[in-house]
Amino acid sequence: MAKEVTSKEENYSQWYNNLVVKADLAENSAVRGCMVIKPYGYAIWEKIQGQLDRMFKATGHQNAYFPLFIPKSFLSREAEHVEGFAKECAVVTHHRLKANPDGPGVVVDPDARLEEELIVRPTSETIIWNSYKNWIKSYRDLPILINQWANVVRWEMRTRLFLRTAEFLWQEGHTAHATAKEAMEEAQRMVQVYADFARTHMALPVVVGHKSEHERFAGALDTLCIEAMMQDGKALQAGTSHFLGQNFAKAFDVKFADKDGKLDYVWATSWGVSTRLMGALIMAHGDNNGLVLPPAIAPIQVVFVPIYKGQEELDRMVAYMKDIASELEKAGISTKIDDRDNVRSGFKFAEWELKGVPVRVVIGPRDLERGEVEICRRDTLEKSAASREGLAGHIKELLDEIQANIYNKALAFRDSKTVKVDTWDEFKERIEEGGFLLCHWDGTTETEMKIQEETKATIRCIPIDSYVCEEPGKCVYSGRPSQRRVIFARSY
């Protein structure tokens, strides 16, 4: 095979990078930390986007678009927020270039300096709440349930394709409410939408929980998240939903009159997922042959590869495949016929395995005569024969089975790598093996930081589903009393 992938047992990190590049998902660009998302990678992102967008609209949200730039002074309005983002942002200082007076090329025109510098949005709370100020007068204007699909920039020092890039694509929901209760419910609703999407469509068995105070979003009173486990046992935060209290309303002076005319600050949430989900997808399901895409988000669900000798046979196979493909398309299944005549079938098999297409259908002249096709499923690599008759129905069932199998495999893996740990010695030993450690914690940031310093493990979340953690015990580090277990893990 031309495009060989490093095995994940040999070098997990290299395996990941290999998959991203060799499956044509993305590549590094000439701009430090900024990636190019290639057509196949973008097609997967479009599937993710499309499904999430439907789920957002079904829960009453509308899309809108706010400016890319944020005036520098806006960022400072919310103290924790600026602390969280000021150190890693792209700053626009000028609005014009001019011919280089000392040689070829262009230079920044010093006369075109902006009065106030603009920040390329790292997240949009500030610019959005500055708009909401004009939109909200009374309780009748609430709730505001808005989502934005956008690019954002955070000047990360160490970047990795999809997982951590300077520019990334995401969606950010920003809602405004009359009561704290309603805003908290919204933050919870949206983290559950994320969990539902991750489980049902991406086949990721995520854990839903609260972040510790230390891990919260800069400016939030509570951060909910979904955490997924990768195949090296590390955790990956796949989405967050924040209850922002009245912090941004206070920073931007956004008040509303209630039914009795009494003024109060508005309550807020924000929530987002990003192209980081692509990284989760690859690392949770991929194998040494390449990607393994859950059918629900595979841009191509079934690929057809003809076996033939000579042009006449190729034409005959392709015509036959077109018939079948159109039957499948009618049943809502996306297909592709690989009719290239300049590469061998074995090369095609390897390439579509690399790209994670859930089902491969192979047909040669003898299959045609017998009214049969060969089917190979990507998740197990198992081959079987199937009858031409009723094939669409059979494949539809198979796709459902593959979707369920990918999820169940990831779930079984996660459970096999999740352990309750009650002593500090065991903690230090088990954390080296990866996985989720369910431990008691005394609730202090001090302990959390010490554990991180000694083991690089962080609290991924205080789970609200997936695990029964409500039991009294003693902190695994300090021995102080604790009411529930939390998840510790090393993470991306």
Add this chain to the structure above:
Amino acid sequence: MAKEVTSKEENYSQWYNNLVVKADLAENSAVRGCMVIKPYGYAIWEKIQGQLDRMFKATGHQNAYFPLFIPKSFLSREAEHVEGFAKECAVVTHHRLKANPDGPGVVVDPDARLEEELIVRPTSETIIWNSYKNWIKSYRDLPILINQWANVVRWEMRTRLFLRTAEFLWQEGHTAHATAKEAMEEAQRMVQVYADFARTHMALPVVVGHKSEHERFAGALDTLCIEAMMQDGKALQAGTSHFLGQNFAKAFDVKFADKDGKLDYVWATSWGVSTRLMGALIMAHGDNNGLVLPPAIAPIQVVFVPIYKGQEELDRMVAYMKDIASELEKAGISTKIDDRDNVRSGFKFAEWELKGVPVRVVIGPRDLERGEVEICRRDTLEKSAASREGLAGHIKELLDEIQANIYNKALAFRDSKTVKVDTWDEFKERIEEGGFLLCHWDGTTETEMKIQEETKATIRCIPIDSYVCEEPGKCVYSGRPSQRRVIFARSY
């Protein structure tokens, strides 16, 4: 009516601004020249996006995503390109803020200066061709047919919502081909896709043509465009498609080996439409009551307004409307029931007229008894009664009729404002009345510039359809011989 709109006869420019803001499409933000696209405006943009995206995919294009930032040196590689964009671009010079040592807030950290400044993309030819360099080795890698949906920034000095903003949303197609012929065909194919979209979906009777050399895209050998006429008789360029020759391939050294192994530079096109289309939509069809949306891109095609006294009647009307609405939705018609109990029906009528919803269905208790509904179409404001039975079919036909009528009205208007002009005196007189002047032109930039200086009219295009212009004559300005007429107009 609470939200009164200035009449377009009184002040066309004010009328436009009023519509944009009062119909809740967009508003200015705190950042100079950057707009906020509000949910209703964004919903229209999503309809535009969705349809164009389907048409791009149907013509073999795939979406991808390239970085927001362009290294300053890239822009200089193509001489005309940098000339065209250097004077109006946002420049990122630093990547960090720090606490202000002299007071509150944050300042740019002078230690975080970038080695090379980054330009926020004004268009992506340079960053994309720098990637294509690595993607293209042989004729087998061609054609590349890629589109990108993105935000771009051009630091315009005078901005107007949708028509000219510092940041705008757009799509940009960037294709690579083995021959000049193929690239030229692609540029032509895509301008025809735009024309088809504009006519069929946006009800804009656009003219397709070539730009003059002077009006070409910076770096193109040929620019094709669609030009629409607004109701004040001014032209609006609604989309462009460029044949870029080998300019960018040469600037970024992108060569391919043909079947015989011979190396040659790759041929290119690029093509784009932007949120400017929103401006065209408003200005081409709106009236003094508000927007008039063509059904094909209306987020809400039918709005229901109940006539009632008291809660019980309201509930009864709404229940009845839900039945009808679900029938319409099944027939592919998007609906909304305005069940607000805190505003009068007259207020609702005015609001949905302002928002340009194509059809309003009004039902009161007496209509219900009679098995009838009142229908008001937005384009003509005509009211009629319709039977409850077969209503979905009736409304479907009505929407088609409205779509056709809006187009035909705009076409008749355009034709009424298009004249052949053969003398310079007549030119100067007629240009004051607005509209398209079909004139002979001697083909020189010199004449073009003089006409612009004296009348503010520019060559909108050298039409390739819509008008029979192939006839010999004499230049309206210089009297020199000419082989065909071109369109002169003042423009947005």
